[in-house]
Amino acid sequence: MKYYFLKRIFLVIPTLIGITFISFLLLKALPGDPAQGLAGERTSPETIERLRQELGTDKPILFQYTGYMKLLLKGELGRSYYTNRSIADDIKEKLPNTLRLAVGAMIFSVITGLLLGILMALDPGSIWDRIGQVLSVSGISIPVFFLGLLLIYLFSFIFQIFPPSGMGNGSILFLIMPAATLGLNSSAYLARITRSSLIEILSQPYITTAKAKGVTKSGIIIRHALKNAFIPIITLIGLDFGSYLNGSVLTETIFGWDGIGRYAVEGIFKRDYPVILGCVLVGAVLFILVNLIVDLLYGFIDPRIRHRTKA
Amino acid sequence: MSLSRKTKKSRAFYYSLTVILLFVLVALFAPVIAPYDPLAINLDHIKEAPNTKHLLGTDTIGRDVLSRIIYGTRVSLFVGISATVLSLGLGLIVGLIAGYYEGKIDMFFTMIIDLFLAFPSLLLAIGISVILPPGLISVTFVLCLVGWASFARLFRGMVLSFKENTFVDSARAIGCSNLRIMFIHILPHCLPVSLIAASLKVGSFILSESALSFLGLGVQPPTPTWGAMVSLNRCYLPSAPWMVLFPGLAIALAVIAFNFFGDASRDMLGQDIKI
Numbered sequence: 001m002k003y004y005f006l007k008r009i010f011l012v013i014p015t016l017i018g019i020t021f022i023s024f025l026l027l028k029a030l031p032g033d034p035a036q037g038l039a040g041e042r043t044s045p046e047t048i049e050r051l052r053q054e055l056g057t058d059k060p061i062l063f064q065y066t067g068y069m070k071l072l073l074k075g076e077l078g079r080s081y082y083t084n085r086s087i088a089d090d091i092k093e094k095l096p097n098t099l100r101l102a103v104g105a106m107i108f109s110v111i112t113g114l115l116l117g118i119l120m121a122l123d124p125g126s127i128w129d130r131i132g133q134v135l136s137v138s139g140i141s142i143p144v145f146f147l148g149l150l151l152i153y154l155f156s157f158i159f160q161i162f163p164p165s166g167m168g169n170g171s172i173l174f175l176i177m178p179a180a181t182l183g184l185n186s187s188a189y190l191a192r193i194t195r196s197s198l199i200e201i202l203s204q205p206y207i208t209t210a211k212a213k214g215v216t217k218s219g220i221i222i223r224h225a226l227k228n229a230f231i232p233i234i235t236l237i238g239l240d241f242g243s244y245l246n247g248s249v250l251t252e253t254i255f256g257w258d259g260i261g262r263y264a265v266e267g268i269f270k271r272d273y274p275v276i277l278g279c280v281l282v283g284a285v286l287f288i289l290v291n292l293i294v295d296l297l298y299g300f301i302d303p304r305i306r307h308r309t310k311a
Numbered sequence: 312m313s314l315s316r317k318t319k320k321s322r323a324f325y326y327s328l329t330v331i332l333l334f335v336l337v338a339l340f341a342p343v344i345a346p347y348d349p350l351a352i353n354l355d356h357i358k359e360a361p362n363t364k365h366l367l368g369t370d371t372i373g374r375d376v377l378s379r380i381i382y383g384t385r386v387s388l389f390v391g392i393s394a395t396v397l398s399l400g401l402g403l404i405v406g407l408i409a410g411y412y413e414g415k416i417d418m419f420f421t422m423i424i425d426l427f428l429a430f431p432s433l434l435l436a437i438g439i440s441v442i443l444p445p446g447l448i449s450v451t452f453v454l455c456l457v458g459w460a461s462f463a464r465l466f467r468g469m470v471l472s473f474k475e476n477t478f479v480d481s482a483r484a485i486g487c488s489n490l491r492i493m494f495i496h497i498l499p500h501c502l503p504v505s506l507i508a509a510s511l512k513v514g515s516f517i518l519s520e521s522a523l524s525f526l527g528l529g530v531q532p533p534t535p536t537w538g539a540m541v542s543l544n545r546c547y548l549p550s551a552p553w554m555v556l557f558p559g560l561a562i563a564l565a566v567i568a569f570n571f572f573g574d575a576s577r578d579m580l581g582q583d584i585k586i
Contacts (some may be wrong), residue, residue, distance in 0.1 A: 017421070019429060019430070022430075024427070026438050029442045110566070126524065137388060137567060137571060137574070138563070140572050141563055141566035141567040142566075143522065143525075145541060145542070146541055146563065149541065149545055149548055149555055149559065150556075157548070157549045187548060244430040244433060245430060246431045246434060249433060249434070249437070249526070250522060250526075253526075254545075265526060266436075268437065268441060268526055268527065268528065269527065271441070273442075276441050278393065279434070280437065280438035283430075283431050284429060284431065286433075287431050288429050294366060
């Protein structure tokens with residue numbers, strides 16, 4: 001068990017190095033001097049000179065990369081061109097908001113996705129199943145930003161139930177629409193995977209046994225079938241965290257949510273390169289860490305997985 | 312699966328194929344179909360609701376929304392399809408090499424594939440987009456760079472299993488070169504799955520293209536794109552919803568068609584793949 005966890009954690013290191021290397025290449029590819037790029041235009045010449053020395057811009061590229069890594073390890077992501085604030089501090093400030101939105105989206109997608117999936121699996125081929133299939137393909141196909149605008153139009157302007165944008169000091173009313181927007185896509189995927197794994201499991205002999213014993217239909221679904229469908233479902237929930245990071249860029253912009261997604265978009269509009277690259281890097285690292293956590297969870301849930309790697 | 316369900320599946324196949332072909336025709340014959348010049352500004356007719364002269368209304372500077380959507384089809388389909396073809400090609404080649412040779416070569420390519428898959432795709436696309444001059448070619452290139460890895464992983468896995476077949480041994484026994492075995496003997500077996508994976512990918516690329524356009528990183532104005540139409544007019548949503556709703560619906564419809572087509576052809580071919 002320990003072996004599995006250690007091995008999985010160890011495997012993350014090369015990926016993290018690769019990611020920082022790609023973000024370093026992107027930084028190098030920016031127009032102008034990377035030291036200038038990291039420091040911003042309003043910085044004093046001494047700071048730029050110090051950064052240039054730390055980055056070693058006159059030295060070979062691998063040397064420069066180690067300099068960049070040293071900066072990263074110190075938690076230094078550079079400064080914004082415009083506000084001259086530390087990007088690492090900005091991200092630290094905005095990350096909790098993004099996480100709150102992501103958790104909201106996850107709760108929304110798990111509840112709606114599981115319910116729709118179970119409803120579809122109960123009677124494959126029925127009218128509910130077909131409606132569910134159309135709903136889930138539409139949910140996968142609708143662009144996040146369009147869905148957000150539709151919800152604002154319907155629920156803020158026509159029915160006037162929810163506020164169109166902002167965070168409202170943490171009021172749940174402000175969270176509902178952004179969370180639904182961000183979560184709908186993965187809710188649709190979740191419904192599909194729940195449906196297909198449930199249908200497969202429901203044809204297993206042990207389900208027949210349970211039926212013969214006289215277990216009720218809801219008992220079979222909840223206690224016998226769902227438990228075994230959890231592995232693909234949890235994989236999906238974990239992987240979807242990455243799509244939340246993608247989606248949060250658009251969702252936060254539309255709903256005026258003060259998280260790192262909107263921060264990145266403001267960076268794009270202002271061509272504030274260090275901000276954009278900082279967000280890309282932090283996003284990728286978060287994504288990898290979440291995937292790592294999901295993998296470790298597998299080990300807890302399914303003993304076959306943690307023992308397989310030993311052999 | 313009962314017969315009636317099978318025909319229903321193939322019905323979905325033909326419906327979605329029809330919609331896709333319609334989109335392709337609209338893109339090809341945009342100048343013939345479009346009632347107005349998509350760039351023609353007409354300040355006497357701004358923000359007009361849909362009417363008989365302008366079926367889907369006009370935008371803030373009097374351009375015809377329908378004509379702009381028709382021309383926007385060109386960008387979305389071109390980027391979606393060409394990025395898919397390019398990333399599929401790259402993914403096939405890398406997947407074939409990695410799966411066929413195993414060992415160190417495989418490890419090297421698998422590492423690169425995993426690295427690209429480790430980035431959230433839209434974030435990576437944004438990161439690369441900001442350093443490139445914006446335009447049709449850049450968007451296609453960026454999406455290809457973001458998308459090839461999932462194809463490569465898919466084909467690597469397939470090649471690994473095909474390689475165990477006896478037809479590969481016999482080909483080797485009669486003296487076929489590695490290249491010949493890879494491209495003449497193994498490659499054709501990957502093609503049905505390529506078709507399914509590709510049509511699902513076109514949908515996701517159209518979505519990504521519209522997201523990049525929405526963020527101002529796609530094909531630049533004045534060229535009409537669906538994503539930019541939604542983005543630039545979104546503050547008029549309460550007063551002139553047609554400027555936002557119709558381009559958004561166009562994106563959704565195109566993506567739905569490609570996703571249904573991919574799903575239906577997967578069911579018809581009986582392949583179980585994920586991309």
